[in-house]
Amino acid sequence: xxxxxxxxxxxxxxxxxxxxxxxxxxxxxxxxxxxxxxxxxxxxxxxxxxxxxxxxxxxxxxxxxxxxxxxxxxxxxxxxxxxxxxxxxxxxxxxxxxxxxxxxxxxxxxxxxxxxxxxxxxxxxxxxxxxxxxxxxxxxxxxxxxxxxxxxxxxxxxxxxxxxxxxxxxxxxxxxxxxxxxxxxxxxxxxxxxxxxxxxxxxxxxxxxxxxxxxxxxxxxxxxxxxxxxxxxxxxxxxxxxxxxxxxxxxxxxxxxxxxxxxxxxxxxxxxxx
Amino acid sequence: xxxxxxxxxxxxxxxxxxxxxxxxxxxxxxxxxxxxxxxxxxxxxxxxxxxxxxxxxxxxxxxxxxxxxxxxxxxxxxxxxxxxxxxxxxxxxxxxxxxxxxxxxxxxxxxxxxxxxxxxxxxxxxxxxxxxxxxxxxxxxxxxxxxxxxxxxxxxxxxxxxxxxxxxxxxxxxxxxxxxxxxxxxxxxxxxxxxxxxxxxxxxxxxxxxxxxxxxxxxxxxxxxxxxxxxxxxxxxxxxxxxxxxxxxxxxxxxxxxxxxxxxxxxxxxxxxxxxxxxxxxxxxxxxxxxxxxxxxxxxxxxxxxxxxxxxxxxxx
Numbered sequence: 001x002x003x004x005x006x007x008x009x010x011x012x013x014x015x016x017x018x019x020x021x022x023x024x025x026x027x028x029x030x031x032x033x034x035x036x037x038x039x040x041x042x043x044x045x046x047x048x049x050x051x052x053x054x055x056x057x058x059x060x061x062x063x064x065x066x067x068x069x070x071x072x073x074x075x076x077x078x079x080x081x082x083x084x085x086x087x088x089x090x091x092x093x094x095x096x097x098x099x100x101x102x103x104x105x106x107x108x109x110x111x112x113x114x115x116x117x118x119x120x121x122x123x124x125x126x127x128x129x130x131x132x133x134x135x136x137x138x139x140x141x142x143x144x145x146x147x148x149x150x151x152x153x154x155x156x157x158x159x160x161x162x163x164x165x166x167x168x169x170x171x172x173x174x175x176x177x178x179x180x181x182x183x184x185x186x187x188x189x190x191x192x193x194x195x196x197x198x199x200x201x202x203x204x205x206x207x208x209x210x211x212x213x214x215x216x217x218x219x220x221x222x223x224x225x226x227x228x229x230x231x232x233x234x235x236x237x238x239x240x241x242x243x244x245x246x247x248x249x250x251x252x253x254x255x256x257x258x259x260x261x262x263x264x265x266x267x268x269x270x271x272x273x274x
Numbered sequence: 275x276x277x278x279x280x281x282x283x284x285x286x287x288x289x290x291x292x293x294x295x296x297x298x299x300x301x302x303x304x305x306x307x308x309x310x311x312x313x314x315x316x317x318x319x320x321x322x323x324x325x326x327x328x329x330x331x332x333x334x335x336x337x338x339x340x341x342x343x344x345x346x347x348x349x350x351x352x353x354x355x356x357x358x359x360x361x362x363x364x365x366x367x368x369x370x371x372x373x374x375x376x377x378x379x380x381x382x383x384x385x386x387x388x389x390x391x392x393x394x395x396x397x398x399x400x401x402x403x404x405x406x407x408x409x410x411x412x413x414x415x416x417x418x419x420x421x422x423x424x425x426x427x428x429x430x431x432x433x434x435x436x437x438x439x440x441x442x443x444x445x446x447x448x449x450x451x452x453x454x455x456x457x458x459x460x461x462x463x464x465x466x467x468x469x470x471x472x473x474x475x476x477x478x479x480x481x482x483x484x485x486x487x488x489x490x491x492x493x494x495x496x497x498x499x500x501x502x503x504x505x506x507x508x509x510x511x512x513x514x515x516x517x518x519x520x521x522x523x524x525x526x527x528x529x530x531x532x533x534x535x536x537x538x539x540x541x542x543x544x545x546x547x548x549x550x551x552x553x554x555x556x557x558x559x560x561x562x563x564x565x566x567x568x569x570x571x572x573x574x575x576x577x578x579x580x581x582x583x584x585x586x587x588x589x590x591x
Contacts, residue, residue, distance in 0.1 A: 007498065011392040015400055018388055019407045022470055025422045026410070028432045032425060040430065089317035098310025104318065111325055113579050115527030117548040118572040121555040121564050122331035123324070125342070145324025148317045177309055206415040208530045209548075213556060224415035224530070231421055231534060242425065249418040256413040260406050267412060268478050271471065271516055 033058075033242035040238060051239070058243035061234065066219040067226045068251065070136065071205055074222055077140035078204045082147045083197055087189065089148070090155025091181055095162060105156065111149035116209050127214055138214035139222060143207065147200055154270070158192040159185065195266035198259065205252060223248055329572075335565035342559050353566035362542060363567060366550040367574065369457060370526045373546065376461025377468060377525035382517045384465075385472030386510075390502050393480045408470030416467065420534030423463040424450060427535075450536050456543045463531050468524060472517045479513030480506060515586020519579055526575050547571045 034050040035041035037057060058064075089108075093101045123142055124133075132138045162185065170180050186193070204222065211225025218229035227248045234241045256263050336353050340346035357363045395401055411419060426432045427449040434446035449459040487505050496504065529548035532538060538545035538553070547567055554564035 007391075008395050011395040012398075012400060014388050014391045015395070015404050018469070018473065019404055021466070022407055022410055024432070025426055025466070028426055029422050085317040085320065089314040092310045092313035096310040096313065098314070099307040101310070104311075104314055107318070107326075108321065111321065113523060113575050114325065114329070115523070115548065115571055115575055117527060117529060117551045118568045119325060119328035119332055120551065121561060121568060122328040122335060124555070126324075126328060126331075141320070142324045145320040145322075148321040148325070152317055177313075181313070202413065206417075208415065208417050208533075209552075213552070224417045227415060227417045227421070228534065231417070238425065241421065245418055245421045249414040252413050252415070253410065256409070257406070263413070264405055264409055264474070267409060267471070268475060271475055271520055272513075 029242045029246055033239055033246055035239040037240050038237055054239055054243040055247060058240055058247055061240065062226070062230050062244045062247060063219055064247055067221075067223060067248070070220055070226070071223040071251075074136050074139055074143075075201055075204050077136065078143045078147070079197055079200045082144050082151055082200050083193055085144070086148060086151025086196065087155050087186065087193060088181070089152045090157075091159050091185060093152065094156035094159030095167065095185065096177070105152075108149040108152045111146075112153065114146075114149075116146065120209060120213055123210075124213055133214060134216050134220065136215070136220055139207065139210050142210055142214070143204060147203065150270075151196060151200070154196050155189070155192060158189055162188065195262065195269060198262055198266040199270045201255075202252065202263075223251065332565045332568050332572075335561050336569050338562045340561040342555075342561050346562075349562065353562045354570070356563060357566055357570055362545070363550065363563075365542060366538075366545040366547045366567075367570070369544060370528065370546045370574075372457055373461055373464065373525040373528060374522055376458065377464035377528070378518060378521035380461075380465045381468040381472040381521055382514065384469060385476050385517065386507075386514070389473050389476040389480060390498075390506055393477065393506075396477060396481060405474060408474055410470070411467045412471050416530035417534050419463055419467050420531045423459075423466065423531075424535045427459050427462075451540055453540055453543055456536055456540055460532055460535055460544050463535060464524065464528065467531075468521050472521065475517055476510060476513050479510045483509045511586055515582060518586070519582050522578055522582065523575060526571065526578065547574075 031046060032041055033054055034052065035047045036049075036051055037054055041047070089104075092098055093105045098104075127133055127138045127142070132141070166184060166188075167180055170184050175183065206224045207222045208224040208228060211221040212228055215221050215225065218226040221229070227245065230244050230248070231241060234244060337348060337350060338346040339349045339352070357367075392401060392404075428434075429446070429448045433449065437443060437446050447455065449455045452459075483505065487509075488501060491501050491505055527548055528546050529552070532544055532546055532549050533552075536544045538549050548571070551564045551568050551571070554560045554567065
């Protein structure tokens, strides 16, 4: 590729500026979190006496242990089940191509752009009538439904690309459809399934609207929902609020840094398919 | 050409693959509609119960006046008429459209500029690090983004500090609390969240363009501007379409950022449909009005997003 020196330099400078624009807000949060609790510090000034203990205080104040446990349970309730359901339906529409599969698929496409606010009101009454209000099921079950359009479309795209010969060979060997699915296609779909799993984890963990409407107790919400409550409670104690926010966003950042490659790939692909 | 090399068939060998396929294919591909639908059943069930049913109920509620507890009265299209008559309600829709400028135009426009500039060094180590960093706002909860920026934009926050530093101290203010600046300030938060995603999406699209096209353009004497308009832009149709779709939905259906940073204030200047639905349904207990606005929001998203999808579709795909 022909690259002149000045072009390479403008590229580098722009990248660094963009990175700074992304990172500086986080740094400001960190610096503020280190000021004495209860003060109203100004912008970015490194405190004379950094209060690292604020993180401990925020951990207790935000009830972090319980929040992590709760968010973990919700993720466990949503992600594996959504993966199984989405994969099975994607297989039916993308590979088995059952009679009328277009109708079924279209039903899911319909839900792809649906804003959650569009159904939150009846969802509240429905969940209440089911007796699930203020339980984690109030978040888990609706999320399963809300994630289906994307999950099914994502998995269908994968299965539509699988050659028919593969299934024919397996059938000639006497495989039932169930065996064909679990023994042949699911192992081959592992990359698509894990990418979907990453996205679903992220969307569940960060889900806010369902959490604040359907569950009153912050300790039974998702991480994002709990953060909303924490902000309401400590909105005036800026250093503590900043420390708490950092603690609450740390898990996603941590998971992101560990699975960085898979995350970026999944996010980019996810955007293209959605 | 291959036939002379094929082994001579004896009577015991299976018939050639071609005839096997013809005879078995229909059965192999369609193991019975019932079985196939059983595979789709769990997904369809949760989707029907927790999405389609509430969606239909929203439509039904939108024709009633109901406080969520007592009896409901059928009012026909009254709730919809009120959306157009009440400045508070249609104002929220207008605000959502203003937010598109910040959530969508800025990230897509800047993203294009930045991506086109850094395309040439996309393989460098710096760019690899940037891939991780620029995704951070996408990974954290939107609520955190709201909290972070509420602090940055406050009277003693970093933004005002920087303005002071460069001698623009006169322009400092509580950005989120000022009638004139609250909406743009909220918009900046959205732009921050979405810029990285757009940049990286567009960069990924650019990496798929055949480098030969750029070489040829260079040899023909095209500069970087010409290159951008003649090669980069036309090849990015699909990716730009995706960026616009995602960001426009983020603007129209915005909730988390605004709930945390301004609650719709001051004086409704940052009120958006998502938040208005929430207040109408769960604070004011006007279920009918909330539902009518919800229906309007769903229709609005479709009306805006479907044509973008059509336009962005690659005619060759």
